[in-house]
Amino acid sequence: MKTPINEIVSLEKVDDIGLISLKNPPVNAASHALRTGLLEAVTQADDDPDIHVIALYGEGRSFIAGADIREFGQQPREPLLPGICTRIEAAKTPVISILHGAALGGGLETALGTHGRVAIEGVKIGFPEVTLGIIPGAGGTQRAPRLCGIPAALDLITTGRRISPAEALKLRLVDRVTTGAPRHVALSAAREVLAGTFQTRRVRDMDVIPDPDAIVRAKEDVVRRAPNLFSPLKCVEAVEASTRPIDEGIPFERALFRECIDSPQRAGLIHAFFAERAVAKIPEADAIPRHIETIGIVGSGTMGSGIATAALLSGFSVVLTERDEEALRRGRETISRNLDGAVKRGKLSEDKRALVGDALDATVSLAGLAEVDLVIEAAFEDMAVKKEIFEQLDRICKPGALLATNTSYLDINEIAAATGRPEDVFGLHFFSPAHVMRLLEVVVADQTAPDAVATGFALARGFRKVAVRAGVCDGFI
Template sequence: MADGAQVNDVISTEVLGEIALICIDNPPVNATGLAVREGLSQAFADLNATAEVKVIALYCAGRTFTAGADIREFGKPPRQPSLPDVLNQIEQSAIPVVSVIHGTALGGGFEIALATHARVAIKGAKVGLPEVLLGLLPGAGGTQRLPRLTGLSFALDVILSGRQVPVAEALDKGAVDRLVEGAPRDVALAAAQQVIDGTLATRRTDLIEAEYDRAVLDATLAGVRQKTPHLFSPIKCVEAVAACNLPITEGLKVERQAFLDCMETPQRAGLIHAFFGERAVSNIAEAKGPTRDIAKIGVIGGGTMGSGIATSCLIAGIPVRLIEVASEGLQRGIATITKNLDGAVSRGKLSSDKRDAAMAMLEPSLQMESLSDVDLVIEAVFEQMDVKKEIFGKLDTICKPGAILASNTSYLDVDEIAASTSRPGDVLGLHFFSPAHVMRLLEIVQGKQTAADVLATGFALAKRLKKVGVLAQVCDGFIGNRILAHYGLCAAYLVLDGASPQQVDRALEDFGFAMGPHKVGDLAGLDIGWMTRKRKAETRDPAQRYAGDIADRICENGWFGRKTGQGYYLYDSGYDSGAPVPNPEVAEIIDAVRADKGITPQDFTDDDIVDRYMTAMIVEAARVVEDGTAKRPVDVDMVFLFGYGFPRFRGGPLHYADTIGAAALVARIEAYAAEDAHYWQVPDILRKMAADGSTFADLNKEG
C-alpha cells in the first residue's frame, strides 16, 4: 500500500519500510466513536493483507490517547463494528502491534492498549477503567486482558475503583511494558523498531494464562457486597474477572453478558444521569458569555465556612485576603486554613510545595478597608440579615468599581442584601457547602439585578474551584435548603408519630444515603436548625402542624450534636465511628412530647419511612422547578448529589421520581393527605404529568 494513506477522517496510516504507523486523530479526546472503530478495522485489515510490514505501532494525535467512549453515542442503538470486535481483530493481528499511550487512556482507550501486543507509555500518562462509576463494567475485554497481564489483585483494584492509575504504577504491575519520554509519533517509531530488533517483547493476552486465585476473588466479592450493597455492577465486575481462567473467547462471552446485564439496571441509568447532569448544569446561557477577571479574592469571616472557602480558593491558586474583626478570630481562621491544607497533603491531594505556595498567597487582615483592590469579596459571616446588610453597605464604599460582592448566605434574601449597596448588579449569592474545601456543590444565586457578566463569573469561579455550579433564584433556602426544610419536616413528623430517630436514619441509610437526617443534624449542629425555626417563628403558618418540639427541647439542653458531645446520639471525646450510640435522654424527650400532644405512636416499616421521606423531597423539588427557583429538574438532582449526600446511583430526587411515576406519586400523596391535608399537597406540575404521562426527564430535554 502507499507510504501514507488517510483511511477516513480520523484514522491515517503511514508505512516506513517494515514499520506501519496508525494514527487516531479524533479531537478533542480521540473518543472511540463509530468513525474511529471503522477506520481502525479497515487499517488493520489492509495492513495485514501486505507482506512487507513486520510491526504496527498505534498512537494518537493531540493531547491524549483515546480517553474513552464517545458520549454522543450514549443511549443510541449500537452501530457496527463494535469496539469488542475491533479489539479482537487487533489482538488477532498476524503482525505484532505496539501501542503508545500518552495523556489518559481510559475505558475503551485503555482496552485498545490492552488488546495490542506491547504497550509503551509516555511519562505522565494515566490509565484506567472507570466504567464501574457509570454502573457498568469494562465491556471490550478489560476484565479479561488486564488480569492476564497483571494478576487478579491489581486488575480488581483498577476495575472496581475506577481510578486513574499513574503509568509508573501500571509499569510496576505489568499493565504496560515500558515507560519513556518523547513525542507519540517518535516513540511509536522507536518502539516498533525495538519489536523488530527483539529488545521489546510482545505479550498477546489471548496467549497468556491468568494467575488464578479463587480466594482473592471470593474475598473481593464479599468486600464488594459489604461496601456497596446497593450496586449491581461491582458484583458483575468480579464475576466477569473470575472468568479470566477460561479461554479468552469464553471469558469475553461472560464479560459481554455481564455488561448487558448491567445495562438493564436502574443503577446504571441513575449513574449515567449523574454523569451527564454534572455537565448539563453549566451548559446554560447564564453560564456563558463575558466574565470579569478574578485575580484576588477577599473572604470576610474566619470561621469554619470562611476558612473553608479561603482554602478552596488557595488550592485553586487564587490569592486570598482573609478579614476578621478580632485578632483571636483571625488567628483561628489561619490555623483552620493551615489544618485544611495539611490535611490535603496527608490525603495526597496536594504536594508540600503547593501547600507552601498556597499559604504564601494568604493575607490575613483586621481591616475591611484592605479589600479595596480585590476583584471578588465573599462574605461568610453569621446568618443574620442585619449583619450582612451592614457589611455590604461598607463594602459598597470600600471596593473598587466592578468588584463582585457575594454572600455565602444559606437562606437569606440576596435581593435585600443587594439593596444595601448602590450597585446591586455586582451582587450575587455564592452558597458554598461545608466543608467548603471538600464539598463540590456551589449554588450560584441570581438576584433580580445581578449583571449577566457577574453571573457568568460565578460559574467560571465554580469551574476554577473544581466545583459543580448550579443556578438558583432567590427564595428562602434557594434550591437545596428550601427542599431540605420541607422533607426535614417529614422526618420530624415520622419521629413524632411513632418512629425512632435511629429507625429513620437506618431506613434511609439502607436506601443509600451516607447518613440519616438525625446523624447529619448532629454533624452540622442542631443549633443551626433551631436558629432557623426561631427566625421563621413569626411567619409560621398556624395551619401547619409544628414539627420542631423534639429538636427544640434537645437544643434547650445545650445538646447541639457532635460539637457538644451529644445530640440525637452520644459522642465521647474520642468518637470516630460511623455507628454512634443513641442518646437515651432523647427517647425520654420524645415520649414527653408525644404525651403533651396526645399522640399515640404508630408503627412504621422501613419502607414506609423511605416512601414518605422521598415523596416529601420530590413534592418540594417539583415545586422548585414549577416556580422557576431551579431552571430544570437536572439542576435539583445535581444539588442533591453534590451537596446533600443523595445516593448517586439513584440519580437525584427527580430522576428517582421518574422511576416511581407521576401517577403513583400523586396517589401516594393523596393517601398521605388523609392524615395531614395541609402538609401533603399535590404540586400542579406533578398532577399534570400524571395526566399526560410526561416525566421530569422530558422537562430536562425541553430545557
C-alpha cells in the same frame, strides 16, 4: 503516504512500519465509524507482507477517550470493541499503541489489546465505566489483572479513578513513558520494536495470580462505599473471573456488561453524565480561571465547617475564621470528625489524614485572610451581617482575591455594592452537608467578572462537584 480507510481512520506506510491514525474529534470516542475503520486498518496492515510493525495513535486531543456513550441503550452494531481488541491481540504483526491526552475505558481496553503501550506525559489513564453504572466490556477486567495483578485491577476498576503515566508504568499497564508528538513517538517506538529494543507480547498469554482475599476485601469495600449500586459488585465478579482462560473470561465479562447496560441505574447515571456536561456550557467558558491555592472560610458552623472539609479533601489550604475561640474550637472539631469520617468511608487514606489536617489554619481575626486567594463567607443569613463582613474583606484581602458568599437567598448585588470590587464578588451556594452534596450553585451578580465565574466552575471541578450557573433572584435556582 496516508491512505484513508474511512472518514476517521487512516493507514500510512513509512518504510516497513504501518501507522494507523484515528481522528474523531473532539476526543476520538470509539464510535461505530472509528471501530469499523480501525478493524479494517489493522486487518490490512496485518495482511501486508511489507509491514513488520503496526503503531496505533490518535490525532488531536487524545488517543481513544472511551466508548461513544451516545450508543448506549441502542441496538449494538458490529464490529464491537471486544472483537476488535481480540483481533488486534491476535495479529501476527506486532501492534503497539501510543497513548496521549486520554486513554479511558474502551480506549484503555484497546491499548491493552495491543502488544506494547507507550504513554506520553500528561495522558489520563483509567476505567471510568463504574461511574456510568457499567463495567469495562471489551476485555479490560481480564487483561488488566494479567498486567497489574488482581488487587490493583480491582482498585482501578471499582473506583473509576484516573492514574498518571508514572503510576501506569509502575503497574505495568504501559511499557514506557515519554514526551513528544503522537506520530513521532509512534515512529520512534516502532523502530525500537524492529531493532529488538522494545519487547512486545500478548497480554492474553500472561498468567493471573489468584487472590481470593483481595476479592473478598473488594466486595466488602464496594458494599460499604456504594451499598445501593449495581455495577461495582459486577466489576469485582468480572475481575474474579480473570483467573479463567481468557477465552472464557471475556464472554463472562460481556454478559455482566450487558446486565449493567440493561439496568435502570445505568440509564440514570448516563442521563446525569450528559446533564453535568450540559450545565458546564456557560457564557464565561472561555475565560481563564484565577489561580486558587488558599481558601478562607468565614464562619465555622455547619456550612462553614463542611465547606472547609470539602476544600481540604480537594487539596486546598484553608484559613478558617470565627468570632471567638469557642466557636472556632467547635468548628475545628467538626472538621476533624468530617475528615475521620472520610477515612472510614474510604475517601481519604490514613496516610493522608494528617497531611490534610495540617493544611488547616484557624483564627478569630479576619486579618488572617489577607493573603488568601478566595474567601467563602458562610455566616448567619442576615444582610447587615454579610455587608459588614464584605466591607472588612474588601479592606483586608489582597487585590485580585475573590469574595464569595454562601447565601442561599440574599441579594448578592447588594452584598457586592458594600465593596469597592464588585467584579470580584459572586455566590458559591453549597448544599448541606457541603463536603458530601455534589451540587454547587455559582451565582453571578450584575458586575461579576467572567474570570470570577470561570474560577467558580473550576473550583467546583476541583471539589468534584457539579456547578450550575445561577442569576441573582429569589432562591436562585
